[in-house]
Amino acid sequence: MNNSRLDAGSINEIKPGKMKRVDAGNGKRILVCHVDGEFYAVDDMCTHEDASLYLGCLHGERVQCSLHGAEFSVKTGAPMAEPAEIPLKTYAVSVEDGRIFVTV
Secondary structure, eight states: OOOOEEEEEEGGGSOTTOEEEEEEETTEEEEEEEETTEEEEEESBOSSSSOBGGGSEEETTEEEOTTTOOEEETTTOOEEETTOOSOOOEEEEEEETTEEEEEO
């Protein structure tokens, strides 16, 4: 499988406790979150129902879907509140020269 690095922008674009949705191509979107001084990346789509998590909110390491209230850890992808049962896919993140890169 070929992995590619996606430039998700400058570290200054995502303030602590905030998130940014980035286009990974082929209709896929990834959510990059700034939590506790680190950056994490997960799929943007809720696994319970196809809804963008970007439209929800970030509380600590938990992103909450605005549709039915499902919550996921952005650190592990694990579902943390019903109705979600399937984890989100997570992606490796690195920071180089003030830029955020996501391996997809």
